[in-house]
Amino acid sequence: MHAFTEFLKSEYSEENILFWQACKEYKKISxxxxxxxxxxxxxxxFVQTEAPRQINIDCKTRATISKNISDPDIATFDMAQAQIYRLMTRDSYPRFLKSDIYQALLQK
Known part of the structure; x- marks a missing residue:
């Protein structure tokens, strides 16, 4: 996880893993x-337009979250978290496996 996060930092897309982790922790709150x-x-x-670490999600998902943020529940970020997960698995993670960071990890 640490190596993947470092890779995402090098690609200026660390907001994806940070958001995914924040959602994971959010679901533990009772x-x-x-x-x-x-x-x-x-x-x-991460979500609002012009957020400091704005994630790349579709406008329907962003609008749904914006509409429901005043009364959030455990599933508030589920759609966005799933979109970011798909983005990372289809795009970032395959590049990570070919990266110098991952290759150095394999050498150890």
């Missing part, structure tokens, strides 16, 4: 107040 706070943090950092 306190409603904490869930709302964390949902708003994830939204402002």
């Amino acid at each position: 306190c409603r107040t904490e869930m709302t706070c964390e949902a708003n943090r994830i939204y402002s950092e």
